[in-house]
Amino acid sequence: MATEFHNLQELRHSASLANKVFLQRDYSDGTTCRFQTKFPSELESRIERPLFEDTVKRLNTYYAEAEKMGGQSYLEGCLACATAYLIFLCMETRYEKVLKKIGRYIQEQNEKIYAPRGLLITDPIERGMRVIEISIYEDRGSSGSCSGSSSTSGSSAR
Amino acid sequence: MLQLGVAEPMRECEYSQISTRSSTPMETPYKKRTPKKRKWQAFPGRNKFYCNGRIMMARQTGVFYLTLVLILITSGLFFTFDCPFLSVQLTPAIPVIGGVLFVFVLGTLFRTSFSDPGVLPRATPDEAADLERQIDVANGSSSGYRPPPRTKEVVINGQTVKLKYCFTCKIFRPPRASHCSLCDNCVERFDHHCPWVGNCVGKRNYRFFYMFILSLSFLTIFIFAFVITHVILRSHRQGFLNALKDTPASVLEVVVCFFSVWSIVGLSGFHTYLISSNQTTNEDIKGSWSSKRGKDNYNPYSHGNIFTNCCAALCGPLPPSLIDRRGFVQSDTPQPTPPTNGITMYGSTQSQSHMAAATPLMQSEPVILTDEASLPGRTSLGGPCSGALPLGGQPTPPTSTPNLSCDNGMLPTRNDHSEAHHHFLTPEEAPSPPGMLPCGSPLGHSHTIQGFYNPASQDSLHEDSVRGLVKLSSV
Numbered sequence: 001m002a003t004e005f006h007n008l009q010e011l012r013h014s015a016s017l018a019n020k021v022f023l024q025r026d027y028s029d030g031t032t033c034r035f036q037t038k039f040p041s042e043l044e045s046r047i048e049r050p051l052f053e054d055t056v057k058r059l060n061t062y063y064a065e066a067e068k069m070g071g072q073s074y075l076e077g078c079l080a081c082a083t084a085y086l087i088f089l090c091m092e093t094r095y096e097k098v099l100k101k102i103g104r105y106i107q108e109q110n111e112k113i114y115a116p117r118g119l120l121i122t123d124p125i126e127r128g129m130r131v132i133e134i135s136i137y138e139d140r141g142s143s144g145s146c147s148g149s150s151s152t153s154g155s156s157a158r
Numbered sequence: 159m160l161q162l163g164v165a166e167p168m169r170e171c172e173y174s175q176i177s178t179r180s181s182t183p184m185e186t187p188y189k190k191r192t193p194k195k196r197k198w199q200a201f202p203g204r205n206k207f208y209c210n211g212r213i214m215m216a217r218q219t220g221v222f223y224l225t226l227v228l229i230l231i232t233s234g235l236f237f238t239f240d241c242p243f244l245s246v247q248l249t250p251a252i253p254v255i256g257g258v259l260f261v262f263v264l265g266t267l268f269r270t271s272f273s274d275p276g277v278l279p280r281a282t283p284d285e286a287a288d289l290e291r292q293i294d295v296a297n298g299s300s301s302g303y304r305p306p307p308r309t310k311e312v313v314i315n316g317q318t319v320k321l322k323y324c325f326t327c328k329i330f331r332p333p334r335a336s337h338c339s340l341c342d343n344c345v346e347r348f349d350h351h352c353p354w355v356g357n358c359v360g361k362r363n364y365r366f367f368y369m370f371i372l373s374l375s376f377l378t379i380f381i382f383a384f385v386i387t388h389v390i391l392r393s394h395r396q397g398f399l400n401a402l403k404d405t406p407a408s409v410l411e412v413v414v415c416f417f418s419v420w421s422i423v424g425l426s427g428f429h430t431y432l433i434s435s436n437q438t439t440n441e442d443i444k445g446s447w448s449s450k451r452g453k454d455n456y457n458p459y460s461h462g463n464i465f466t467n468c469c470a471a472l473c474g475p476l477p478p479s480l481i482d483r484r485g486f487v488q489s490d491t492p493q494p495t496p497p498t499n500g501i502t503m504y505g506s507t508q509s510q511s512h513m514a515a516a517t518p519l520m521q522s523e524p525v526i527l528t529d530e531a532s533l534p535g536r537t538s539l540g541g542p543c544s545g546a547l548p549l550g551g552q553p554t555p556p557t558s559t560p561n562l563s564c565d566n567g568m569l570p571t572r573n574d575h576s577e578a579h580h581h582f583l584t585p586e587e588a589p590s591p592p593g594m595l596p597c598g599s600p601l602g603h604s605h606t607i608q609g610f611y612n613p614a615s616q617d618s619l620h621e622d623s624v625r626g627l628v629k630l631s632s633v
Contacts, residue, residue, distance in 0.1 A: 020284050022285055025332065027314060027321070027333055028312060028314060029314070030315065030458065030459055031332060031333055031346075031347065066475065068475075069466075069469070069474050069475070073473065073474060074469055076473075077469075081472070081473070084261070084265040084266075085265070086265075093475065093478070095477055096478055125478075125480070126482075127279075127285065130285070
């Protein structure tokens with residue numbers, strides 16, 4: 001997203017990418033899109049748990065709304081079939097509308113909550129809906145204790 | 159440390175090369191191209207794109223053109239030769255209905271063939287590294303040459319489902335996803351790869367595929383019925399042979415329709431059953447949810463009743479494409495496994511696709527029918543790479559290789575390997591056997607590949623010599 005990069009570039013001027021945390025999908029409910037709400041340990045010092053969990057839960061709600069099978073989605077499906085799916089050329093599907101809503105929500109969360117804490121959430125759609133990628137930034141010039149330890153632990157895992 | 163100068167496909171198996179050194183790809187300078195590239199141009203799978211990324215198909219499209227030609231010719235002959243007579247003698251509604259069916263068939267065919275079936279984009283280097291870290295932490299230090307298999311277990315609606323790790327895409331496949339070896343992509347809710355439509359059938363285009371075969375069944379039966387009617391009506395006036403002389407095209411149409419009806423109507427019936435029980439062709443063939451597997455085995459994805467299952471499959475929300483074909487490649491975003499890289503940390507792409515080409519039966523589930531059934535211990539090998547001979551150091555349980563007749567013979571192993579290797583040196587050949595039968599697999603084909611995957615013996619000295627031989631044969 002263009003705005004995301006704008007934030008990224010701003011962060012880059014004063015901060016450098018230290019680490020990335022990935023929240024994987026939660027498949028316990030089937031193939032519907034849900035992300036695990038487990039609070040990653042790398043973020044413990046960065047953000048309060050309730051704020052983070054709230055963001056993830058809200059995202060899960062939005063995805064559930066997009067994939068909900070109810071009267072509206074059935075109507076849309078039948079109408080599309082009746083018009084030989086040509087209607088998609090002029091109309092946006094409900095899923096796409098909700099995805100746009102999600103994009104706006106993530107942008108808003110980044111601006112208000114995450115960027116001030118040196119974090120950045122990447123929209124899952126850009127990662128194939130597999131993960132919520134959270135980038136952790138460190139101020140340039142600082143010793144970066146958190147980032148240093150995580151990167152060394154990463155390389156020592158080899 | 160093995161010298162892998164020759165064995166290209168084996169390099170991929172040394173996944174220790176996948177390191178976390180790449181954890182800061184942002185700092186890696188990316189080649190700046192002056193004309194901005196679209197993402198489809200850098201797509202790592204084996205797909206063909208047309209109309210600047212709007213159309214996406216599999217690599218082998220020959221059979222698709224055959225399908226199109228058959229439909230066009232048969233319908234064309236029907237409208238040209240049979241409809242004038244029938245609209246006069248019976249009713250003009252016949253060409254109208256035929257026309258509507260024809261348009262619907264073509265529309266759904268194009269929709270099925272040209273759209274993204276639900277391809278999962280490959281993991282970015284950061285994601286892959288993070289997963290690697292997690293797997294290593296979970297498994298502890300790897301003993302021997304092969305680490306334990308990469309699977310994750312998840313409980314869905316009370317059923318335990320195993321999620322497998324895809325070595326090509328570097329992700330844990332979501333439930334019901336599968337890797338198509340022909341297209342070299344992981345596809346969500348993978349049904350099968352259909353050469354007749356020239357594309358995979360997956361989550362995003364399954365309803366179009368179903369509508370296509372359903373409408374094609376109606377069209378075929380329609381044409382068949384009315385051509386027969388036409389010939390009968392004519393023979394009442396002129397006699398049978400004269401009637402045939404007057405409308406020779408009808409003979410061709412009857413022949414085409416007669417042979418098509420059985421397969422297409424049968425396929426429609428089969429898919430109707432699959433939809434009503436919310437299964438994929440993949441799952442049905444493997445009997446994943448069949449009660450024969452166990453008393454408590456049931457389909458966790460089924461909604462309970464036929465009506466809901468049908469509605470969900472056909473009228474449910476259509477998820478958008480995850481691969482964003484027409485977007486521009488961002489020069490500062492890390493591209494996952496770009497196709498033209500040389501030796502990256504994931505091995506060269508040639509080896510990747512080669513490995514993928516050489517490992518269809520490990521990854522493409524619809525084709526592995528007998529494989530899965532006959533190799534119960536195969537999952538312990540952990541995916542395609544583990545079976546590769548040169549790095550085979552795993553203590554393979556003997557029960558997992560029932561088809562291996564060459565336990566101690568190096569020659570048969572080499573033959574098997576080179577045979578399989580040779581087979582996949584020409585990918586054009588490879589698709590035809592597995593692809594032609596969406597519901598079946600040639601046993602001979604799978605048999606050959608098993609020989610390739612199973613290590614000759616557990617003796618390490620023997621392994622070394624086998625490794626050496628295999629490297630030679632892979633030249």
